[in-house]
Amino acid sequence: MRFMGVRGALRRLFRSGEVPAPRSGRPIALVYRGPASIPGCSEAVAALLKASRWGFDVRYTGPHEEIPLSAEALADATVYAQPGGGDLARGYRRLRRFRGPLRDYVARGGRYLGFCLGGYLAGATPGFALLPGDTDQYIGTPDATVRGEEDTLVDVRWRGRDRTVFFQDGPCFLLDPGNAAHVLATYPNGAVAALVTPYGAGRVGVVGPHPEATDDWFTDAGLPVRHAWDLGLDLVDAVMIGD
Numbered sequence: 001m002r003f004m005g006v007r008g009a010l011r012r013l014f015r016s017g018e019v020p021a022p023r024s025g026r027p028i029a030l031v032y033r034g035p036a037s038i039p040g041c042s043e044a045v046a047a048l049l050k051a052s053r054w055g056f057d058v059r060y061t062g063p064h065e066e067i068p069l070s071a072e073a074l075a076d077a078t079v080y081a082q083p084g085g086g087d088l089a090r091g092y093r094r095l096r097r098f099r100g101p102l103r104d105y106v107a108r109g110g111r112y113l114g115f116c117l118g119g120y121l122a123g124a125t126p127g128f129a130l131l132p133g134d135t136d137q138y139i140g141t142p143d144a145t146v147r148g149e150e151d152t153l154v155d156v157r158w159r160g161r162d163r164t165v166f167f168q169d170g171p172c173f174l175l176d177p178g179n180a181a182h183v184l185a186t187y188p189n190g191a192v193a194a195l196v197t198p199y200g201a202g203r204v205g206v207v208g209p210h211p212e213a214t215d216d217w218f219t220d221a222g223l224p225v226r227h228a229w230d231l232g233l234d235l236v237d238a239v240m241i242g243d
Contacts, residue, residue: 029081030080031060032062036086042085049236071104080105080106098128103128131181133174141191151167156185172191196243203240204239205239211230
């Protein structure tokens with residue numbers, strides 16, 4: 001899709017009310033940065049969004065950022081991204097007061113992107129309950145190919161292609177029967193690794209591994225570099241325009 005084609009797609013989405021129209025300028029992508037993330041995770045997601053074909057005006061939101069996370073800030077955003085980083089219980093304690101505003105934002109046509117912890121937080125126990133089901137640790141599933149919580153690599157099958165992606169105790173996604181989700185990727189044991197799903201008038205895209213990982217993530221962990229930004233960009237496209 002050419003950039004002008006993307007602009008046309010955005011105009012159609014804004015006119016249809018499927019995504020909130022920005023008050024001016026480029027579509028805004030809010031990336032959370034704060035106590036429920038760790039250094040490097042928010043920045044990697046922001047870089048991925050900036051590299052996408054959608055021309056986002058990428059801004060950070062959080063308790064120490066110029067834009068505090070609020071219903072008012074979300075009202076101007078086309079996409080809200082929740083990066084990886086840290087423990088689910090601790091992260092949810094920091095963010096649970098935003099559960100209602102985030103659910104309302106997506107239900108009214110917003111887009112939610114969740115990477116690793118952001119994927120866990122899209123679930124329900126605990127989380128924002130944006131999925132037709134819940135989440136679990138991939139490392140605890142039967143026949144999981146990764147068993148520890150350390151930084152490592154994981155194999156996935158993404159849209160029929162075998163890929164290797166950075167991984168650190170990411171979620172798998174448990175879907176209710178008859179759900180409307182579209183599975184983008186699975187782990188080797190068949191557990192869901194990435195999906196997009198409607199939620200109200202909006203859409204949710206989540207991934208357990210880290211396709212947004214930059215080279216330093218691999219080298220710092222002593223791992224061979226396995227670029228997967230194309231998968232991250234595919235997730236962004238899928239949450240914006242569908243399967």
